[in-house]
Amino acid sequence: MTHKIKMTKNGIVCKTNNTTILLDPKIPLEGCVNFVSHAHSDHLPTQNGVPTLASIETSRIAKLRGCKMDSSDNLENFSLLDSGHILGARGLLFDDIFYTGDICTRSRGFLSGAKIPKCKTLITECTFGLPEFIFPKLDEIKKTVNEIISEHYSRGIPVILFGYQLGKAQTISQLFGHWEPLYYHDSVKEMNDLHRTLGINLKECIGHTEAEKNGLLEKKPWIMVAPFMSEKSYFIKNMKSKYGAATIGFSGWAKSARFSFGRRADYSIPLSDHCDFDELVELVKQSGADKVYTIHGFVEEFSAHLKSLGIDAQPLREESLDDFI
Secondary structure: OOOOOOEEOOOOEEOOOEEOOOOOOHHHHHHHOEOOOOOOOOOOOOOOOOOEEEEOOOOOOOHHHHOOOEEEEEEEEEEEEEEEOOOOOOEEEEOOEEEOOOOOOOOOEEOOOOOOOOOEEEEEEOOOOOOOOOOOOHHHHHHHOOOOOOOOHHHHHHHHHHEEEEEEEEEHHHHOOOOOOOEHHHHHHHHHOOOOOOOOOOOOOOOOOOOOOOHHHOOOOOEEEOOOOOOOOOOHHHHHHHHOEEEEOOOOOOOOOOOOOOOOOEEOOOOOOOOOOOHHHHHHHOOOOOOEEEEEEEEHHHHHHHHHOOOOOOEEOOOOOOOOO
């Protein structure tokens, strides 16, 4: 079966025989299969009204984030496979092509690591496609963080755990939900409440506005899960000056000497919702693909590494949609 694959300003376009598939398009198009891999804002469409292919969870989370999609999770000859990235995240397998979307093969809390299907053509993200990005085991991370929290608790110091509002925040809510009392930043509470309605076992807790209004934050120590934000934000300044809170940030960029945005907290922990470098290489090998296209991240470097292993790989570079659809 012949196919054409291009990266465009409107996502990745695959043309197989008489079918055109748009992978994570910003503008879904009539007459195409429009696949939305997950509900992070950089993968959601900016315009609605055209049917999309997405998981039920992605559609529900997208609606909470202001993106109402007319979507279905079932289409003949298209298989949605759990990508292990966040709740509802899926890769897409069709015509011997596997598109990973954002992917993680490590299990973390309620998230099971992705299982890689066999395919002839692989389109894989490589956010952490450099050898410097090797993440510690989850048990090691839990031990380190619990020790930091315990040390601060013994001194009556509250601790705020930072992670992206969708994905990381739910993981750390579950991993460290045994600490009491536990509060959520209001935005995390909203997302965690939705996750519970979707069957995820997260502790029900009050938001930071209610906790502060009722004077509960005065009773130290406590734990709070909050989204990443600038140290100059009012929330962080208030939590530090008023309550003396310490902060722990969770990011795949935490230990990188070149990317300081991964270290915006008192303590930085390398926990990611993506594959690390070794996991990406193993993912490619498990797929058995004859051709690999790299997207999102260190596309040139990771492609070059795969070539050094004897794998036919190339980065997908942006091209025009003209004369393609």
